[in-house]
Amino acid sequence: MRYAAPPYMNDLLPVSPSGEGWRHTARWRAVESIFRRVCLQYGYREIRTPVMESTELFQRAVGEGTDIVSKEMFTFTDRGGRSMTLRPEGTAPVIRAYLENKLYADSPLQKLYYITHVYRYERGQKGRYREHQQTGVEAIGSQDPAIDAEVITLAMEFYRRLGITQTELLLNSVGCPVCRPRYRDALREYARPLLHSMSRDNQRRFEVNPLRMLDSKEEADRAAMKGAPKLTEYLCEECHTHFARLQEYLCALEVRFTLNSHLVRGFDYYTKTAFEIICPALGAQNAIGGGGRYDGLVEECGGEPTPGIGFGIGTERCLIALEQLGIALPLEDESPIAFIAALGEEAKLHAIKLLHALRRAEIPSEFGYDNRSLKAQMRLANRLNARFVIMLGEDEVRQGSAQIKDFHNGGAQESVRLSEVTDWIFRKAEPHAKA
Ligand code: HAM
Numbered sequence: 001m002r003y004a005a006p007p008y009m010n011d012l013l014p015v016s017p018s019g020e021g022w023r024h025t026a027r028w029r030a031v032e033s034i035f036r037r038v039c040l041q042y043g044y045r046e047i048r049t050p051v052m053e054s055t056e057l058f059q060r061a062v063g064e065g066t067d068i069v070s071k072e073m074f075t076f077t078d079r080g081g082r083s084m085t086l087r088p089e090g091t092a093p094v095i096r097a098y099l100e101n102k103l104y105a106d107s108p109l110q111k112l113y114y115i116t117h118v119y120r121y122e123r124g125q126k127g128r129y130r131e132h133q134q135t136g137v138e139a140i141g142s143q144d145p146a147i148d149a150e151v152i153t154l155a156m157e158f159y160r161r162l163g164i165t166q167t168e169l170l171l172n173s174v175g176c177p178v179c180r181p182r183y184r185d186a187l188r189e190y191a192r193p194l195l196h197s198m199s200r201d202n203q204r205r206f207e208v209n210p211l212r213m214l215d216s217k218e219e220a221d222r223a224a225m226k227g228a229p230k231l232t233e234y235l236c237e238e239c240h241t242h243f244a245r246l247q248e249y250l251c252a253l254e255v256r257f258t259l260n261s262h263l264v265r266g267f268d269y270y271t272k273t274a275f276e277i278i279c280p281a282l283g284a285q286n287a288i289g290g291g292g293r294y295d296g297l298v299e300e301c302g303g304e305p306t307p308g309i310g311f312g313i314g315t316e317r318c319l320i321a322l323e324q325l326g327i328a329l330p331l332e333d334e335s336p337i338a339f340i341a342a343l344g345e346e347a348k349l350h351a352i353k354l355l356h357a358l359r360r361a362e363i364p365s366e367f368g369y370d371n372r373s374l375k376a377q378m379r380l381a382n383r384l385n386a387r388f389v390i391m392l393g394e395d396e397v398r399q400g401s402a403q404i405k406d407f408h409n410g411g412a413q414e415s416v417r418l419s420e421v422t423d424w425i426f427r428k429a430e431p432h433a434k435a
Pocket of ligand 1 (some may be wrong): 122130287
């Protein structure tokens with residue numbers, strides 16, 4: 001019996017599997033650490049929530065009529081008979097935690113970030129997985145369009161630091177409960193005579209969630225919806241002003257965007273600002289991030305009316321984009337500084353004590369296990385890209401010293417007293433000592 005990872009879920013590995021550098025864990029850490037730095041610099045602090053929540057939270061927050069809730073959730077009954085769901089997105093859990101832990105009492109504006117796995121039972125393909133990771137932020141407690149501009153700028157700055165500059169920022173306003181019903185009616189009126197030419201999905205959306213008809217990927221639906229009325233022409237005064245200000249701020253910050261009246265996104269909680277960042281190089285799954293404002297969500301989840309805005313960025317898609325664009329990330333060096341090759345049982349005893357001392361001195365060190373020949377151990381040290389190879393045989397032990405080869409110095413060999421090896425390596429490795 002051979003086991004495989006669950007469908008469309010990925011193993012991330014310490015080595016780069018051939019042709020799939022995006023699954024290399026060092027690259028993931030690089031992306032995550034760039035994200036953490038940007039967030040810190042913009043004043044966002046980390047939040048972590050459980051991998052699952054009560055199913056009802058997502059039904060209420062994301063919306064029963066959405067594809068995510070109606071078709072894509074990993075839902076199960078726990079042993080206590082509760083319906084639980086693996087998080088299909090990052091926002092609702094953050095709002096639940098914000099309310100449960102009364103974060104609003106700490107400060108009226110909470111700026112939070114997360115790096116989290118998300119689960120959706122989707123039809124898998126390259127760039128679309130059933131488990132994926134999102135780096136995201138949520139700014140809860142402000143209506144100010146300047147915070148919308150901050151959130152969007154943060155996302156764009158993150159891409160810039162990753163090296164993904166070939167992006168397009170799509171922007172729309174999806175209005176609010178005051179102006180949306182009027183638009184919904186106008187949209188239905190427009191779509192009704194065209195329904196026969198549209199997909200079954202869009203016919204269903206016509207009933208439950210007409211705005212979603214706008215961003216169907218089906219060719220027939222796109223053709224039918226092409227001439228649909230624009231939501232931005234139906235915005236109430238408040239939404240209109242908010243959207244105008246946001247555009248003004250983005251222009252002032254020199255953030256380029258494209259207005260797209262068909263951008264509605266797949267969540268019921270959005271109000272006003274909706275945005276998506278696409279990377280055209282990616283092909284079909286080209287959305288590398290998306291977000292928007294959700295001024296009714298906190299109330300929907302049982303809190304006081306509180307505005308909010310955030311985004312989620314797909315880590316896999318960013319890494320695949322980097323790979324496709326041929327952009328290298330600064331990777332942490334995972335090779336050991338020192339490798340100890342021992343020959344004979346007595347030398348091995350000294351060697352593992354020395355290994356222990358080197359590691360205590362925080363010098364990344366490795367050892368040639370399994371009593372292999374010196375040649376085999378040297379091959380391994382070379383494969384691991386160790387800078388120093390410390391050789392210990394019976395003669396060396398008798399003399400109380402070790403032979404050390406420095407591969408940054410053409411493999412030059414020196415004899416160093418055993419008691420001094422740690423200090424010697426430490427001195428030589430500086431200033432390149434690894435943390
Ligand atoms: P979303 O657009 O569904 O938004 O997901 C955000 C990003 O996650 C997408 O742009 C994409 O890069 C990535 N992504 C989504 N689904 C998959 C998948 N199946 N495989 C790989 N990557 C994927 C949200 O989830 C909202 N919670 C974002 C948000 C935060 N809005 C406000 N605050």
